[in-house]
Amino acid sequence: xSILLTPARTARLFAAVAAQQQxxxxxxxxxxxxxxxxxxxxxxxxxxxxxGTRVDFDQCxxxxxxxxxxxxxxLAAQRAV
Numbered sequence: 165x166s167i168l169l170t171p172a173r174t175a176r177l178f179a180a181v182a183a184q185q186q187x188x189x190x191x192x193x194x195x196x197x198x199x200x201x202x203x204x205x206x207x208x209x210x211x212x213x214x215x216g217t218r219v220d221f222d223q224c225x226x227x228x229x230x231x232x233x234x235x236x237x238x239l240a241a242q243r244a245v
Contacts, residue, residue, distance in 0.1 A: 165227075166218065166227045166228060166229035167201075167202055167226060167227065167229065168228070169201065169219070169228045169229070169230055169234050170234060171233050171236075171237035171238075172237070173201055173234075174234040174235065174237050174238040174241075175237040175238050175240065175241035176198075176241070177198055177201065177219070177238065178237075178238030178239065178241050178242040179238075179244065179245050180198035181197065181198060181210060181212075181242070182241075182242040182245040183195060183245050184196065184197050184198070186245065197209075197210055198210075200221045200223075200226050201226075201228070202224070202226045202228075203226065205221070205224045206223070207221045207222050207223045207224070208222055208223060209222040210222070216235040216239075217229065217230055217235070218230065
């Protein structure tokens with residue numbers, strides 16, 4: 165069962181993922197992936213479905229559904245990073 169993510173939480177999540185990806189090549193101070201919004205566990209992998217309707221966290225198994233508005237907010241936040 166999927167948990168619905170609000171546009172604001174999606175924006176924060178996408179911005180944090182974008183920041184992590186930009187810092188990833190750095191070996192000095194790696195930026196960790198953002199924690200799961202439901203349980204706060206830090207994942208090793210976050211999968212964002214190609215159509216942008218679902219986000220899966222690998223360690224805890226939480227699955228989040230995104231509305232169109234949430235996806236758009238997330239993409240806008242990702243571009244702003």
